[in-house]
Amino acid sequence: MDKTPQNETPTDVNEVGEGVPAPEGAASLIDTDYVIGQDNITPSPLGINLDIHGKVFAISALVIVFFVVLTLALQAEVEPIFNAIRGWLTSNLAWFFLLAGNVFVLLCVGLIFSPLGRVRIGGTEATPDFSYLGWFSMLFAAGMGIGLMFYGVSEPMSHFGAALGGTSMENGVRTDWAPLGAAADDVAAATSLGMAATIFHWGLHPWAIYAVVALALALFSFNKGLPLTVRSIFYPLLGERVWGWPGHVIDMLAVFATLFGLATSLGLGASQAAAGLSHLFGVPDGNITMVLLILGITAVAIISIMAGVDRGVRRLSEINMVLAFLLLLFVVVVGPTLMILTGFFQNLWSYAVNLPALSMPFGREDANFSQGWTAFYWAWWISWSPFVGMFIARVSRGRTVREFLIAVLLVPSLVSVLWMTAFGGTAIDQFVGAGFEGVRDAALELQLFVMLGELPLTAITSFIGIVLVVVFFITSSDSGSLVIDTITAGGKVDAPKPQRVFWAIIEGVIAIALLLGGGLIALQAMAVSTGLPFTLVLLVGCYAIIKGLISEPRD
Amino acid sequence: MYNRIMVPVDLAHVDALERSLQVAGDLARHYQAEVCYVSVTANTPGTVARTPAEYEQKLAGFAQEQGQRHGRPASSRVFISHDPVADLDDILVQAVGEVGADLIVMGTHLPRRLDAIMPSNGGKVATHTNVSVFLVRPEHA
Numbered sequence: 201m202d203k204t205p206q207n208e209t210p211t212d213v214n215e216v217g218e219g220v221p222a223p224e225g226a227a228s229l230i231d232t233d234y235v236i237g238q239d240n241i242t243p244s245p246l247g248i249n250l251d252i253h254g255k256v257f258a259i260s261a262l263v264i265v266f267f268v269v270l271t272l273a274l275q276a277e278v279e280p281i282f283n284a285i286r287g288w289l290t291s292n293l294a295w296f297f298l299l300a301g302n303v304f305v306l307l308c309v310g311l312i313f314s315p316l317g318r319v320r321i322g323g324t325e326a327t328p329d330f331s332y333l334g335w336f337s338m339l340f341a342a343g344m345g346i347g348l349m350f351y352g353v354s355e356p357m358s359h360f361g362a363a364l365g366g367t368s369m370e371n372g373v374r375t376d377w378a379p380l381g382a383a384a385d386d387v388a389a390a391t392s393l394g395m396a397a398t399i400f401h402w403g404l405h406p407w408a409i410y411a412v413v414a415l416a417l418a419l420f421s422f423n424k425g426l427p428l429t430v431r432s433i434f435y436p437l438l439g440e441r442v443w444g445w446p447g448h449v450i451d452m453l454a455v456f457a458t459l460f461g462l463a464t465s466l467g468l469g470a471s472q473a474a475a476g477l478s479h480l481f482g483v484p485d486g487n488i489t490m491v492l493l494i495l496g497i498t499a500v501a502i503i504s505i506m507a508g509v510d511r512g513v514r515r516l517s518e519i520n521m522v523l524a525f526l527l528l529l530f531v532v533v534v535g536p537t538l539m540i541l542t543g544f545f546q547n548l549w550s551y552a553v554n555l556p557a558l559s560m561p562f563g564r565e566d567a568n569f570s571q572g573w574t575a576f577y578w579a580w581w582i583s584w585s586p587f588v589g590m591f592i593a594r595v596s597r598g599r600t601v602r603e604f605l606i607a608v609l610l611v612p613s614l615v616s617v618l619w620m621t622a623f624g625g626t627a628i629d630q631f632v633g634a635g636f637e638g639v640r641d642a643a644l645e646l647q648l649f650v651m652l653g654e655l656p657l658t659a660i661t662s663f664i665g666i667v668l669v670v671v672f673f674i675t676s677s678d679s680g681s682l683v684i685d686t687i688t689a690g691g692k693v694d695a696p697k698p699q700r701v702f703w704a705i706i707e708g709v710i711a712i713a714l715l716l717g718g719g720l721i722a723l724q725a726m727a728v729s730t731g732l733p734f735t736l737v738l739l740v741g742c743y744a745i746i747k748g749l750i751s752e753p754r755d
Numbered sequence: 756m757y758n759r760i761m762v763p764v765d766l767a768h769v770d771a772l773e774r775s776l777q778v779a780g781d782l783a784r785h786y787q788a789e790v791c792y793v794s795v796t797a798n799t800p801g802t803v804a805r806t807p808a809e810y811e812q813k814l815a816g817f818a819q820e821q822g823q824r825h826g827r828p829a830s831s832r833v834f835i836s837h838d839p840v841a842d843l844d845d846i847l848v849q850a851v852g853e854v855g856a857d858l859i860v861m862g863t864h865l866p867r868r869l870d871a872i873m874p875s876n877g878g879k880v881a882t883h884t885n886v887s888v889f890l891v892r893p894e895h896a
Contacts (some may be wrong), residue, residue: 225825229805237767322798323806327797329837422798425805508841594837597798693797694839 217237228423228751230435234443236239240690248698253690255448260455260688267460268710270634271719279722282377286579286725288368289732291567294575298561300735301578304408307742308609311749317602318754321415322422328598332607333521334514335595339608341567342679343410344402345524345672346465348619348681349665350472352646355401356624357631357640359525360394362569377568380557391628396554399626401574402616404609405559406581409738411608413589414596416741418604419748422597427691430586433737436744451687452739454586457730459703461584462680463710466722469673470494470715472645476666479649480659491712497670498708501677505700509595513678520671525651527664528622534655535626536633543621551617579731582738590686594693601749620753627651635735677707757786757887759861761856763847763876764792766803766813775862775891780862789828791854792818795839795846796865805896807835844879860889 241254269277309638311317318399328335362377366384369375376382379397383389418432426432431447438446443472470490473753480484504512532540564570596604630651642650681692681703688703689695714720762779764772783790796803796810804810814831822829832854836842851859863877882890 227806235802236800236805253888408824421800425800428799509838510842594799597837691799692801693799693837694801697840 214714227423228753230420232426232435232440234440236427237690237692239443240652240692245321245570249696250699251641251658251692251695252688252699253451256455256690257450260452260459262556263452263456264459264706264710267723268713271716271723271726272713275717275719275722279719282347282722282725282729285729286576289729290575290579291571293732294564294571295561297575297731297735298559298570298581300582301409301741302403302559302561303742304412304738305404307405307745308408308411308605311399311745312602312605315754316746316749316752317605318600319419319423319749319752320598320600320754321418321604323595324753326422326598330514330595334518335522335599336607336611337517338514338595338675338679339592340521340612341513341672341675342588343612344406344470344616345520346669346676348402348616349648349669349672350645351398351402352384352619352623352648353627353639353651354644355398356620357627358392358394358645359397359625360390360631361640363390363393363397364664374565374567374688377572378566379569379573380566382566387632391625391632392550393554394547394628395620395624396550397569397573398620399547399551399617400555400558401577402620403613405578407609407612409578409581409585410588410592411605412482412738412741412745413585414592414608415601415604416745416748417590417593419745419752421593421691423752424748428590428594428693429687429691430590430737432691433741433744436747437740453730453733454590454686455687457583457727457734458587458684459682459707459710460723460727460730461587462676463707463714464720464727466494466497466673466677466707466711467715468724469669469722470497473666473669473673475643475645476649476662476669478648480662480666487716490715493670494708494711494715497673497677498704501674501681502701504674504678505681505704506697509682513675513682516671516675516678520668520675521666523668523671525681527617527661527668530657531622531626531652531655535622535659536629537686539624539629540622544618545623547621547625548614548617578726579728579735582731582734583727583729585734585738586687587680587683590683594682594686623648623651626655664717677704678705757782757788757858759854760786760788760790760858760860761851762790762792763850763859763861764794764800764814764817766794766810766817767801769817772862774796774894775860778819778889778891779860780821782858783825783827787827788858789830790818790821790825791830791832791856792821793832793834793847793850793854795834795836795843797839798835798837807833808859809839843876844883847876847880850884856886858887858889859884860891863890863892 227382239253240251242251266536273664359379367374367376367382379393383393420426420432421428426435429451431442434442472491473493474485474489477483483489504516627639631640636654638650639647648665649662652658681700684703685695685700686693714723760779760783779790794814799809804813811833814833818829818831832851834846836846861877863875877890
């Protein structure tokens with residue numbers, strides 16, 4: 201790749217925007233006449249001052265209300281439609297999701313080793329805003345903390361069980377859900393394949409999806425001086441048109457995906473936490489418990505939002521990181537320690553060996569697995585990517601691209617491997633070694649607690665498990681509200697506080713409405729469907745990253 | 756009595772600051788004090804500036820202009836924050852020491868019910884600093 205910065209474009213450092221100085225140290229700003237917030241309106245309802253992007257805010261709000269009302273009123277009618285859309289996407293376009301996922305991973309890994317990895321986010325002299333611990337904790341809390349809690353036990357068990365069951369054919373079509381060619385009646389091979397398949401879904405690919413969005417946003421905001429909002433990624437492609445309707449639509453889509461992704465997760469998460477509470481303490485597992493949980497989570501999230509990123513999300517994320525680490529350490533020490541430690545390397549190896557076959561977009565024989573699991577996961581990660589990516593972008597200023605990718609791609613992937621090995625491996629070991637079938641037979645949301653029930657100090661560890669789930673939801677709700685607020689304020693991060701509170705409340709209200717009225721699963725299907733347009737956004741993001749990085753000065 | 760007056764300003768809302776700027780200028784002349792204009796701005800691109808460095812440049816120009824208008828020496832200082840809305844009060848309190856100010860003149864809004872959960876910045880700064888604070892309210896108070 202050419203090492204000299206491109207100077208033939210009018211975006212040369214010294215001539216931009218009649219002398220807009222570079223951020224910190226050299227960077228290649230984009231020359232635009234757009235003033236951030238120029239399309240904003242500042243109404244003051246009830247004496248509360250607001251600062252919002254009129255079109256994005258108003259239309260997003262209307263579309264959201266429309267979909268919630270539609271889902272509540274015509275639940276029986278819309279549920280099959282939303283599910284059909286999701287089903288059609290994940291089965292007919294599975295190849296597209298898988299192929300795109302591979303592109304993202306290859307781009308990220310390639311950038312780590314390329315000279316472009318030396319570009320620093322925020323200019324050559326920029327210094328990081330957060331310590332490694334705070335930064336890393338936030339990456340994890342926003343990205344997949346909650347998922348690891350729920351699927352850490354259940355997903356390895358599912359794949360292990362399916363692989364052990366072997367393949368079954370009906371009319372020339374595979375009817376089993378096993379990954380690849382399964383491993384009938386071979387416990388060791390089934391364990392290895394099950395772990396590889398799980399790690400595949402929680403390893404490099406999801407984090408590469410987040411990294412692409414985050415890197416593109418960070419680059420175009422901190423180095424190029426464009427507003428911190430999803431449309432800025434499209435500047436290399438659309439130019440000044442991103443400030444008009446094409447940009448509005450992109451931003452609205454991001455708001456839609458983020459809000460519905462969060463609200464449905466909040467609703468589903470509350471039902472899972474309630475199940476855990478009733479399993480542990482005999483709390484009635486009903487609507488009241490769930491509504492109270494959502495109210496509590498929303499209330500704490502609002503307090504955290506008011507306290508700001510530094511005292512709110514960062515602090516909660518660090519607390520959670522410590523708790524999660526303690527729980528992990530406990531399972532490693534009290535569980536089958538040697539099996540977990542050797543398993544870590546075995547699973548990593550098994551992941552590496554099976555990666556090419558698992559990520560192959562074409563000619564798959566395990567349609568149920570590659571469409572029902574992998575493509576669904578990819579669509580789900582991608583629909584979350586504007587939210588997680590934008591939050592990661594915001595806290596990553598001052599890091600080099602290489603440092604950023606190692607921290608966002610490689611480190612979390614390794615942590616996922618360790619986590620899945622410890623939690624899933626212990627559950628599989630209980631099943632294989634002790635013949636304990638409790639985990640396999642338990643409901644999805646209870647599998648973690650049933651696994652912990654076989655270890656000592658059950659009450660304490662299960663309680664920590666519930667606390668972790670709840671706090672991960674608080675940090676998600678919190679960072680999600682920050683992101684939605686920034687997008688609907690035209691990229692301003694300093695819009696008035698009540699706006700953030702508004703979005704946190706809306707998330708809670710939608711979650712409660714759908715929980716009581718039904719339709720959470722339907723709306724989640726709709727949120728997953730936004731994965732398709734966002735895959736295109738991400739592919740444009742890849743192009744924008746390369747184009748943007750080439751024009752940047754390097755350390 | 757006062758040697759250095761700190762005036763928090765937000766360049767995005769200069770028109771709303773006119774009264775406090777006038778008060779600060781008058782006091783500076785009266786006490787032969789110098790004025791330091793401070794801002795807290797986001798590290799992301801914003802309305803006033805697309806980079807923190809650009810904001811610094813604009814605030815320096817603003818301070819110079821104010822200094823000429825009031826005939827007192829003026830300086831400026833920009834504090835960068837990743838969450839300016841939430842961190843404003845803390846940064847201003849910390850700025851008092853860094854700037855070496857012995858009087859703060861800042862604009863504030865009228866007391867309102869919302870203050871119970873979201874107190875005004877002026878009020879919060881006043882409760883957390885040892886120096887004198889002059890809160891300038893809007894004209895129709």
